[in-house]
Amino acid sequence: xxxxxxxxxxxxxxxxxxxxxxxxxxxxxxxxxxxxxxxxxxxxxxxxxxxxxxxxxxxxxxxxxxxxxxxxxxxxxxxxxxxxxxxxxxxxxxxxxxxxxxxxxxxxxxxxxxxxxxxxxxxxxxxxxxxxxxxxxxxxxxxxxxxxxxxxxxxxxxxxxxxxxxxxxxxxxxxxxxxxxxxxxxxxxxxxxxxxxxxxxxxxxxxxxxxxxxxxxxxxxxxxxxxxxxxxxxxxxxxxxxxxxxxxxxxxxxxxxxxxxxxxxxxxxxxxxxxxxxxxxxxxxxxxxxxxxxxxxxxxxxxxxxxxxxxxxxxxxxxxxxxxxxxxxxxxxxxxxxxxxxx
Amino acid sequence: xxxxxxxxxxxxxxxxxxxxxxxxxxxxxxxxxxxxxxxxxxxxxxxxxxxxxxxxxxxxxxxxxxxxxxxxxxxxxxxxxxxxxxxxxxxxxxxxxxxxxxxxxxxxxxxxxxxxxxxxxxxxxxxxxxxxxxxxxxxxxxxxxxxxxxxxxxxxxxxxxxxxxxxxxxxxxxxxxxxxxxxxxxxxxxxxxxxxxxxxxxxxxxxxxxxxxxxxxxxxxxxxxxxxxxxxxxxxxxx
Amino acid sequence: xxxxxxxxxxxxxxxxxxxxxxxxxxxxxxxxxxxxxxxxxxxxxxxxxxxxxxxxxxxxxxxxxxxxxxxxxxxxxxxxxxxxxxxxxxxxxxxxxxxxxxxxxxxxxxxxxxxxxxxxxxxxxxxxxxxxxxxxxxxxxxxxxxxxxxxxxxxxxxxxxxxxxxxxxxxxxxxxxxxxxxxxxxxxxxxxxxxxxxxxxxxxxxxxxxxxxxxxxxxxxxxxxxxxxxxxxxxxxxxxxxxxxxxxxxxxxxxxxxxxxxxxxxxxxxxxxxxxxxxxxxxxxxx
Numbered sequence: 069x070x071x072x073x074x075x076x077x078x079x080x081x082x083x084x085x086x087x088x089x090x091x092x093x094x095x096x097x098x099x100x101x102x103x104x105x106x107x108x109x110x111x112x113x114x115x116x117x118x119x120x121x122x123x124x125x126x127x128x129x130x131x132x133x134x135x136x137x138x139x140x141x142x143x144x145x146x147x148x149x150x151x152x153x154x155x156x157x158x159x160x161x162x163x164x165x166x167x168x169x170x171x172x173x174x175x176x177x178x179x180x181x182x183x184x185x186x187x188x189x190x191x192x193x194x195x196x197x198x199x200x201x202x203x204x205x206x207x208x209x210x211x212x213x214x215x216x217x218x219x220x221x222x223x224x225x226x227x228x229x230x231x232x233x234x235x236x237x238x239x240x241x242x243x244x245x246x247x248x249x250x251x252x253x254x255x256x257x258x259x260x261x262x263x264x265x266x267x268x269x270x271x272x273x274x275x276x277x278x279x280x281x282x283x284x285x286x287x288x289x290x291x292x293x294x295x296x297x298x299x300x301x302x303x304x305x306x307x308x309x310x311x312x313x314x315x316x317x318x319x320x321x322x323x324x325x326x327x328x329x330x331x332x333x334x335x336x337x338x339x340x341x342x343x344x345x346x347x348x349x350x351x352x353x354x355x356x357x358x359x360x361x362x363x364x365x366x367x368x369x370x371x372x373x374x375x376x377x378x379x380x381x382x383x384x385x386x387x388x389x390x391x392x393x394x395x396x397x398x399x400x401x402x403x404x405x406x407x408x409x410x411x
Numbered sequence: 412x413x414x415x416x417x418x419x420x421x422x423x424x425x426x427x428x429x430x431x432x433x434x435x436x437x438x439x440x441x442x443x444x445x446x447x448x449x450x451x452x453x454x455x456x457x458x459x460x461x462x463x464x465x466x467x468x469x470x471x472x473x474x475x476x477x478x479x480x481x482x483x484x485x486x487x488x489x490x491x492x493x494x495x496x497x498x499x500x501x502x503x504x505x506x507x508x509x510x511x512x513x514x515x516x517x518x519x520x521x522x523x524x525x526x527x528x529x530x531x532x533x534x535x536x537x538x539x540x541x542x543x544x545x546x547x548x549x550x551x552x553x554x555x556x557x558x559x560x561x562x563x564x565x566x567x568x569x570x571x572x573x574x575x576x577x578x579x580x581x582x583x584x585x586x587x588x589x590x591x592x593x594x595x596x597x598x599x600x601x602x603x604x605x606x607x608x609x610x611x612x613x614x615x616x617x618x619x620x621x622x623x624x625x626x627x628x629x630x631x632x633x634x635x636x637x638x639x640x641x642x643x644x645x646x647x648x649x650x
Numbered sequence: 651x652x653x654x655x656x657x658x659x660x661x662x663x664x665x666x667x668x669x670x671x672x673x674x675x676x677x678x679x680x681x682x683x684x685x686x687x688x689x690x691x692x693x694x695x696x697x698x699x700x701x702x703x704x705x706x707x708x709x710x711x712x713x714x715x716x717x718x719x720x721x722x723x724x725x726x727x728x729x730x731x732x733x734x735x736x737x738x739x740x741x742x743x744x745x746x747x748x749x750x751x752x753x754x755x756x757x758x759x760x761x762x763x764x765x766x767x768x769x770x771x772x773x774x775x776x777x778x779x780x781x782x783x784x785x786x787x788x789x790x791x792x793x794x795x796x797x798x799x800x801x802x803x804x805x806x807x808x809x810x811x812x813x814x815x816x817x818x819x820x821x822x823x824x825x826x827x828x829x830x831x832x833x834x835x836x837x838x839x840x841x842x843x844x845x846x847x848x849x850x851x852x853x854x855x856x857x858x859x860x861x862x863x864x865x866x867x868x869x870x871x872x873x874x875x876x877x878x879x880x881x882x883x884x885x886x887x888x889x890x891x892x893x894x895x896x897x898x899x900x901x902x903x904x905x906x907x908x909x910x911x912x913x914x915x916x917x918x919x920x921x922x923x924x925x926x927x928x929x930x931x932x933x934x935x936x937x
Contacts (some may be wrong), residue, residue, distance in 0.1 A: 135741050137684070137748070182921050185928040186880075188740040189682025193876045194924070197917055200873065204914040316869065320752065327745050356756040363752035370745045371734055464826060485832045500827045504819040512813075513820050516832040562832070 097240055101233035109236040110304065111345075116239040117301040118321055119341040120246045124293030125322040126337045127250055131259075132286035133266040135188075137319050138195025139294045141179070141202040142172040144313030146295025147302040148206060154222030156211075161222050162238055165299040172295025176288045184283070196316065203314035217309025220302065235304050242300055246293055253289070262286065324366050330376025339377065413476065415440045415597055416461070416492070416566055421471045421480075423453075423460050430456040432621040438566065443588070443598045445608035445629070448618035449641060454601045455497050457618070458568050462494045463487045474566070489517045493564035497571045497601075499555040501543035508539040510554050514561030521563025522594055528557040531590055549580035556584070560591065567591065569600045573607065585611055605637060619643040653785055654906050658899030660788070662878075663795030664860070665894035667853035668871050669878035670801055671846035673890045676879070678818045678842040679736055681743050685751040687871030689847065692754050693720060693854025694863045698767050709769045713855035717848050724847025729840040736839070751868060758865035766862035775860055794856050798891065801849060805887045808845075818842055870913075877920040883930025892932055 101109060121143060129135045150168035154161040179198055186194040207215040223231055253259055264272040265279050273279050302308045321344065322337075329340030351358040373380050414437040423431040431453050438444055446454050459465040460480070461472060467480035479487055493514075501510050511525060529536035532553040538546060543554055552572060559567060573581040581604065588611055592598055602608040608615060609629045617625035617640040625632070625640030672686050683689075693716065700712035735742035768775075771790070778786035809815035820828040821838045829835055857863060857871075874897060882893025897916050904915025923931065 185924045201917045356759045360753050360756040363749040367746050367749035370742050484829045488832045502820045502823040504823050509816055513831050
């Protein structure tokens, strides 16, 4: 059989270099507790939570085609489950983090049963209502402090330095795991199926793709990720309250990060998180004006840079750090003959 | 006499896919011209280009001497070019009468009014307050036709009037044609039914894969010429 | 029990006003305005600002003056901002309206601080009409209910019996063919939003009169509006009113049982309706 005249290429030279750089960065970052200030570690943990939450929101909206304003339900749920396991079941909170995430993923199943009744813009608001139900429910449970919340007592015995470095490493591990999870998922056949569903549900269904099951799968994975971010956040914060755990601001920030960075692209939340962190660092002292500016920026980017800023760069200059596309290459002169009359 | 409506080398695209490869077409006032061709030949795309639903280069289409390519559909219907769209596309939330009234939005002067339409299609008067889409296929086609007439156009484009209708219903619809063309209305029909097209039209264009494969007076063209042009079978293949 | 029902109906009148604008915008152009509640609060603050600027003793006049401003504002907003977000993808309209929500809340915080304000109605908010010995109906809530009924009836009439209403229905059924008929969808959408904003301004003025308002009140009002529309069923303004009544009554029952669970109970009933009858209780069927 003659050798194939076309080949499928997945990675660009730029992305291969980026992978090496990424591994190096992670290794350097892992050493931070030995030479860095503790405030850096705390900031990293906070940004890590924002980023993981944003990346999962991105997965749900950009790839699953489901725009939700209620992911904070799972964020807070993960946090509360972690806290309850730590305070009442005596579990090590660091172990409780993935368990909290798991709980969030599990609770997403019955929630989806309600949420999937709606679609489009009304799905978005419906998920917000559900998040409010979570918030109000926890606010009425006195065992976890009701409306004013409670503290994570399970870490009381550990000294500050150890707690901070462990939290930091945990955050780093979560970031790497979340990125790897999303990246591998999207490169797989399931990932392609997801893109097909996003582009045209009916056509995808006719190709044999189990649309309903895939949407549920994405919803559960996104909930798991949100729960992971929440559990991690409150280990770092040591104090939880319903208003903090289930605040819609989480989703607002995620939307902001993803919209600025570009919906539907893996690098988007990364770029968005970095820009968000920078803006936070220098402008958050301005309080309301800062938030107002964020809102305006999100509006302007949505209206004029429909692909987000990173997406704009991708279109313009073909940048791609996390390639999930497959490019058709001509590997032999015969390919030119075969492909001549097709544009 | 210069043409009422003409196109020159009209090309049209759906995204990256090219649907029309350069259509030359002309229409004189008072004519009834038929466009025939297989599915996907580009007939509907052509009509949509004329009415502004598909983008076209500004100069490629001229109506009453003025270029109209790429204008918004509203501008084009106000100038007197109306279309009965493929598949009827009545408004489900509107009654029969409301659908007809929608057609009068351009507010052009002319002989067509609700009264006159109800005279032409009495069944519609009976069902005037029913939802447009609750009628039978043939009756919906009458509403769609009436809706286009309500704008008192100079040129009426009819996209696949007979689609999905029984032969007896198709004859009923076409029986109304003389009343429509009586005052000099120019009509273009896109038809799958070649026999019907030859019967009612003065001239025929045959489209094949986005190009005009045949054009001529209906009376002069033979069945064999038409079927060759329709299917795109080259002359040489016969020898 | 009767008192709870009556209070619920009166509350439902208010929720109707919150929800009508949302129902209108979604009905005509499938646009979900997540800043609905914030615009209502903005309307309330506009009246408050107007009253303090003009020193008016009749806030009703100020409220009336705000209405045409709201109309113009809604028209411009839709024509030049929101029209660009319409399409198959719900994300742009959601993000833009969400962004507007944040902008409004923070703008109001800057201009007015977080303190709750109210529109002084010279005692109207406390007046009541006695019904026998046991019950007293507030005059203002009755006014709100009356306005809600009139607004619903007016919208229904507009849609069913006017050329503009016909345009709304046509453009929502089939935008392409509506444009083929000569309508400018952009302008029709802008008019729909303009009318929606008049309703929003009315709702805001009345909310500011019956209770205090603060800049961050918006989101909760949005949820109530949304729940009313869903419970009632989409496509019908009387349905929205019915949904608002049911929500109001449900919340009042919840408040009766335990003050902390009132709103929660409303949310739960909403979710139950969503699961059992997702098309709503009184949906308008098509064709």
